[in-house]
Amino acid sequence: MATSADPRPSFSTDLEPLPTHAFGHRSLTWWGIIAFFLIEGTAFVLAIAAYFYILDKEQAWPPPPFPPPTMLAGTLFTVLLLLSEIPNTLVKLAAETHDLPRVRRLLVIISLIGAVLMVLRGFELNSLNVLWYQNAYGSAVWMLMVLHTTHIATDWFDTLVLTALMHTDHGGEGRRFVDCSENAIYWRFVWLIWLPIYAMVYWLPRLV
Amino acid sequence: MNERPDPREYLRDGPDLTGAELDRRLTETWRDAPGFIGWLCSVDHKSIGRRYLVTAIVFLSLGGILAALMRLQLSGPNHHVLSPDRYNQIFTMHGTTMMFLFAVPVMDAMAIYLVPLMIGTRNIGFPRLNAFSYWMYVAGGALLWVAFVVNVGPDAGWFSYVPLSGPQYSPGKRVDVWAQMVTFTEIAALSVAVSMTATILKQRAPGMTLARTPLFVWAMLVVSLMVIFSMPAVALASSMLMSDRLVGTHFFNTYEYGDALLWQHLFWFFGHPEVYIIFLPATGFVSEIVGAFSGRQTFGHTAIVLALSATGLLAFGLWVHHMFATGLPRMGYAFYTSASMAVAVPAGIQIFCWIATIWSGRPRFEVPLLWVVGFIVTFVIGGLTGVMLASVPLDLQVHDTYFVVAHFHYVLIGGAVFPLLGAITYWFPKMTGRMMSESIGRWQFWLSFVSFQVAFFPMHILGIEGMPRRVYTYPASMGWGTLNLLSSLGAVLFAVSVVVFVINMIVSLRSGARAPANPWNAPGLEWATSSPPEPYNFAHIPVVRDSTPLWSPELTFARGLRVEDRELVMTTVLEAKPDLREPSAQPTIWPLVAAAATTVVFIATMFTPWALAIGALPVAVALTAWFWPKDRGPEGEPVID
Numbered sequence: 001m002a003t004s005a006d007p008r009p010s011f012s013t014d015l016e017p018l019p020t021h022a023f024g025h026r027s028l029t030w031w032g033i034i035a036f037f038l039i040e041g042t043a044f045v046l047a048i049a050a051y052f053y054i055l056d057k058e059q060a061w062p063p064p065p066f067p068p069p070t071m072l073a074g075t076l077f078t079v080l081l082l083l084s085e086i087p088n089t090l091v092k093l094a095a096e097t098h099d100l101p102r103v104r105r106l107l108v109i110i111s112l113i114g115a116v117l118m119v120l121r122g123f124e125l126n127s128l129n130v131l132w133y134q135n136a137y138g139s140a141v142w143m144l145m146v147l148h149t150t151h152i153a154t155d156w157f158d159t160l161v162l163t164a165l166m167h168t169d170h171g172g173e174g175r176r177f178v179d180c181s182e183n184a185i186y187w188r189f190v191w192l193i194w195l196p197i198y199a200m201v202y203w204l205p206r207l208v
Numbered sequence: 209m210n211e212r213p214d215p216r217e218y219l220r221d222g223p224d225l226t227g228a229e230l231d232r233r234l235t236e237t238w239r240d241a242p243g244f245i246g247w248l249c250s251v252d253h254k255s256i257g258r259r260y261l262v263t264a265i266v267f268l269s270l271g272g273i274l275a276a277l278m279r280l281q282l283s284g285p286n287h288h289v290l291s292p293d294r295y296n297q298i299f300t301m302h303g304t305t306m307m308f309l310f311a312v313p314v315m316d317a318m319a320i321y322l323v324p325l326m327i328g329t330r331n332i333g334f335p336r337l338n339a340f341s342y343w344m345y346v347a348g349g350a351l352l353w354v355a356f357v358v359n360v361g362p363d364a365g366w367f368s369y370v371p372l373s374g375p376q377y378s379p380g381k382r383v384d385v386w387a388q389m390v391t392f393t394e395i396a397a398l399s400v401a402v403s404m405t406a407t408i409l410k411q412r413a414p415g416m417t418l419a420r421t422p423l424f425v426w427a428m429l430v431v432s433l434m435v436i437f438s439m440p441a442v443a444l445a446s447s448m449l450m451s452d453r454l455v456g457t458h459f460f461n462t463y464e465y466g467d468a469l470l471w472q473h474l475f476w477f478f479g480h481p482e483v484y485i486i487f488l489p490a491t492g493f494v495s496e497i498v499g500a501f502s503g504r505q506t507f508g509h510t511a512i513v514l515a516l517s518a519t520g521l522l523a524f525g526l527w528v529h530h531m532f533a534t535g536l537p538r539m540g541y542a543f544y545t546s547a548s549m550a551v552a553v554p555a556g557i558q559i560f561c562w563i564a565t566i567w568s569g570r571p572r573f574e575v576p577l578l579w580v581v582g583f584i585v586t587f588v589i590g591g592l593t594g595v596m597l598a599s600v601p602l603d604l605q606v607h608d609t610y611f612v613v614a615h616f617h618y619v620l621i622g623g624a625v626f627p628l629l630g631a632i633t634y635w636f637p638k639m640t641g642r643m644m645s646e647s648i649g650r651w652q653f654w655l656s657f658v659s660f661q662v663a664f665f666p667m668h669i670l671g672i673e674g675m676p677r678r679v680y681t682y683p684a685s686m687g688w689g690t691l692n693l694l695s696s697l698g699a700v701l702f703a704v705s706v707v708v709f710v711i712n713m714i715v716s717l718r719s720g721a722r723a724p725a726n727p728w729n730a731p732g733l734e735w736a737t738s739s740p741p742e743p744y745n746f747a748h749i750p751v752v753r754d755s756t757p758l759w760s761p762e763l764t765f766a767r768g769l770r771v772e773d774r775e776l777v778m779t780t781v782l783e784a785k786p787d788l789r790e791p792s793a794q795p796t797i798w799p800l801v802a803a804a805a806t807t808v809v810f811i812a813t814m815f816t817p818w819a820l821a822i823g824a825l826p827v828a829v830a831l832t833a834w835f836w837p838k839d840r841g842p843e844g845e846p847v848i849d
Binding site: 008012022026 | 410443458786
């Protein structure tokens, strides 16, 4: 029986020529990110299911005397979030072509957009027209909003740290470009998940 | 980047660098720093796995002491050893400890230790996340037990049904402690699941295609995906419960159009898969042990993989069978009954495969295989009562009785703890370099097996006679005294047998026979390295050509990983073709600091929601320090000029 402690192991494969980083599913961290998507996605799906479960128990949605959330801040937030995909796609492409100056510029823009989004989110929370302790409808709406706010705040912070990192000496390393590419994938998840929540918080109460 | 050396100048393992010189250099690269700080900073999967294992055994002992107290109380009618309030805390603590602090973590412990060795890699993927998970687990366990000691132990049962656990019927902090402990352990389990999934998919040795992947590793892949899809449910549910209790939301408050059954749906959407999260790793142990001790490849490799996957899928379709007594539409009853019965099919396929392996091999009935036989007998009994409980009319009769208690102890102890004890005996020499005593092991197996049946079989009859769960005592006129006494005697002997097992571990650790690299002549890669393994696991990464690599005439290796930096080979997901060399994280204190900061936030949020906002800052600082690159790292080889 052969073990790796054998004095004369025989070699059949050479790993030296392999590259030290790659984008997409070849990278280990990409799989970690997919796993976190699945975790957070499951939490959102279950929160959405809980929202519908509670909707089913109510007589009207929103229950009187609460008006539906005011549209303006949430819609502005949604439009800006969707527009942020443009620099997000660009930064992903720039990272995958190792274009450091462009990555640096675009990350600054995305960080600024993130700041504006956080301010808009503050206005949104102020325009829901119900508080979490007023009834189960309010609890359900606030659950979705708090979950997504945590989500976007986390990724905004992540982007800020990455922006700072890319402006240091580390910025030129191959694996840091992989980080940028994967952060861009994460940002897509943040806005994709927002779309059903936007529909549920703002449009569903106007339709049922 | 210009000052970096030419890639060809890096030291790499291979024909020119092997043996003692390679060992010295790799040890220097991969070992933990000496001393206590080095211990705290470790990201070695073997150290973390051992810690997980020891901690889980400590919680098993604590949970076992509570079980013994309950059996003492119930050994005869009208006993008053424990007050009703203390009894409520104890059965809640017993279930919570065994499920959240023993059963899931102990399976994680074995997987964290074994999976990287079984797939031929040098460390787990995301080793810092893995270290973080351990600290979160310890913090959650400590929170629960410190609270219990100061009489703030949760008392609403391990599944904390509302409205009992809601603000109206459970004032004080007991339920908050439970809910927050859940958050800790879920974060720990999810962290392990993420590390495990990525490791299994990307770090298998060259040539270890998915079809050649060991069955325990397959089981852990399925389990990790189940954790990923199920644990968010309980994390969400416990957060909703805490916010109902602390900030006045109404998720479960019927008076404000919330709904109490929403809790049960969310809890059991996690809770039922949880049972298989505990059981499937155990089937992985069994598949490995059966093959090694029958001297042949485990029969039906593909069938077992399909059965594992089918169990994983079906597990998400039968949570409502815990809720038959809440009333369901007819279609609901029919669907969840058939789904619950259907899960017996993949379980049966696995059992037939194991029997076929033993039947067609040359079985050596050493202690690990004895545990497998004990498992098959006991688990089949538990499985059959499970099929009985899937039937609504029977379930409604015995719901919340000792029949159910008997059923789940048969499937959890028989189905998971028996294989675990076999697995510890089997892999103990790999972990410690010492064999466990075979003679003590045999005596202890028989003591465990017989005493388990004495302790738990009578509970079936007690349940059919109508004895409800969770009663702190019963009147003599019910006629339950004799069977309860018998059960308590069995429980005492079972506790003794577990103590004997732990003593066997401790004695063998100090003076057991020295173990060679492959003491059982087993076929898996974990036996291709020394016992215990060096910090770097494998001097050269093995190349795999079939599913029993050590039974092949010759094992060959891959050369070319860097020796002075922590470097791993990434392979493709399906075919395991070598694809990349990626660095593996260095030891660091930051996972511990991040876990400590998170612990402060979680405990403070039991008192004020503002802790979440204020406490986010230190957590963010710790995470940033964790991820910030400290040096140019092992990557070094420039990719852009």
